[in-house]
Amino acid sequence: MGTNRRKFIRNTTVGTAGILMGGSHLSAKSYSKIVGANDRIFAAIAGLGRRVNAIYTPIALQRNNVELLYLCDVKESQRVKAGKVVADRMDYKPKLENDIRKVIEDPKVDALFNLTPDHWHAPGSIMALKEGKHVYVEKPCSHNMAENELLVAAQKKYGKVVQMGNQQRSAEHTIEIIKEIHNGIIGTPYRAVAFFSNRRGEVPHQQAALVPEGLDWDLFQGPAVRRDYTSETWNYNWHWYGWDYGTAELGNNGTHELDVARWALQVDFPNHVQVNAAKTAFVDDGWEMYDAMDATYKFDGNKTIKWDGKSRNGYNTYGGGRGTIIYGSEGTVFVDRGLYKLHDRDGKLVKTVEAKYKEGSIGLGGGGGMSTVHVENFFNTIRGKEKLQAPIDDAAVSMAMVHYGNVAYRINKGFNIDPVTGKMLDDDAMKLWSREYAKGWEPKL
Secondary structure, three states: OOHHHHHHHHHHHHHHHHHHHOOOOOOHHHHHHHHOHHHOEEEEEEOOOHHHHHHHHHHHOHHHOEEEEEEEOOEHHHHHHHHHHHHHHHOOOOEEEOOHHHHHHOOOOOEEEEOOOHHHHHHHHHHHHHOOOEEEEOOOOOOOHHHHHHHHHHHHHHOOOEEEOOHHHHOHHHHHHHHHHHOOOOOOEEEEEEEEEOEOOOOOOOOEOOOOOOEOHHHHHOOEOOOOOEOOOOOHHHHOOOOOOOOHHHHHHHHHHHHHHHHHHOOOOOOEEEEEEEOOOOOOOOOOOOOEEEEEEEEOOOEEEEEEEEOEOOOOOOOOOEEEEEEEOOEEEEEOOOEEEEEEOOOOEEEEEEOOOOEOOOOOOOOEHHHHHHHHHHHHHHOOOOOOOOEHHHHHHHHHHHHHHHHHHHHOOOEEEOOOOOOEOOHHHHOOOOOOEOOOOOOOO
16 A cells, blocks of 8 residues: 555544444445554465465454455465355455466565465565565475575565464463573473374375366476476375475474474574484385484584474374473473473473463364464564564574475485584585576575
């Protein structure tokens, strides 16, 4: 909205509303749109798959004063489905768009929710920043380390708000116990174990197939190198079909728990990563990467973070499907999306605090009150009322841990890291610092 229009609305809202509400010209919903127009955020969502349900609620809440202008997806059926949901929940119809670039080019859009597949996260977000948009980008915020650095640089260059969707950063119970850890409640924290267990099943092998009806396969690939379509790819299984689009389970879910672990230990880049990972279940199916990983990250100050990820083994080693355990010199904390438990050095349970807002755990898409609060933090930061819980420059450090683990798996060896710059101190590792892009799609500032 232009400056003159904002001034006009500011000066005329009260009088206009008073006149019209006296009669029957406007519904209560229309009235609320007038009185709140000066502070309204005009948003767009790109990527209408499983995570979009977590974004509808904070956009629909009247207190957030947000209007959704676009629903964008490369699959027509996704657009139509989302359009019906929004029309029902919000009593208006956003524009349905196939091409994220057209959405970003619209000067009316203030903020983009980037819920696309992993390989689109950084390139699409950088495009949006260059067009003056604020960005809420789902995890993982990047597909590789080069994109990780570029996205942080783009935020600094264009000065817009960029939040990653690591929503546990906005969970009150997690904020509370992390603050207590930093204040010494378990003494000196020295080790964290981040874990995830799931029962993912057999995955079909990719086979040559016709592009599904209504799918823009070229736009789905976007920045990735072009190839022919294979069955099962456009939907969730792109996560497991090689490295063109996904970042494996470490990027898919490990981002969350590694972020909490790093937050608790107050560490940045590690100085070493070592990984033991393999495909352990349904060994003859179409899954093309590890489904189990044990990774160890060492940091200055004798601090360690361990990742225990089991994509296709549901045994709850630590008493839950996902979470983080933080060990200190005087006690231990277990924290997940539902609660935290504080234990003393002898292992005695001292305190349990339940989460105020419930959130999906290991189910596809997740979503819940924690996501709502996280998105509201994004809106309030745009308005200058709050500070981001997951600013991209910090979130990108957690994201780097994902890339280090994946690179170590791909080159089949651990390596040292510069704890100041984050550079991988290994020639083979650095060959995977970036990726090959489709011509003309390379992300640039």
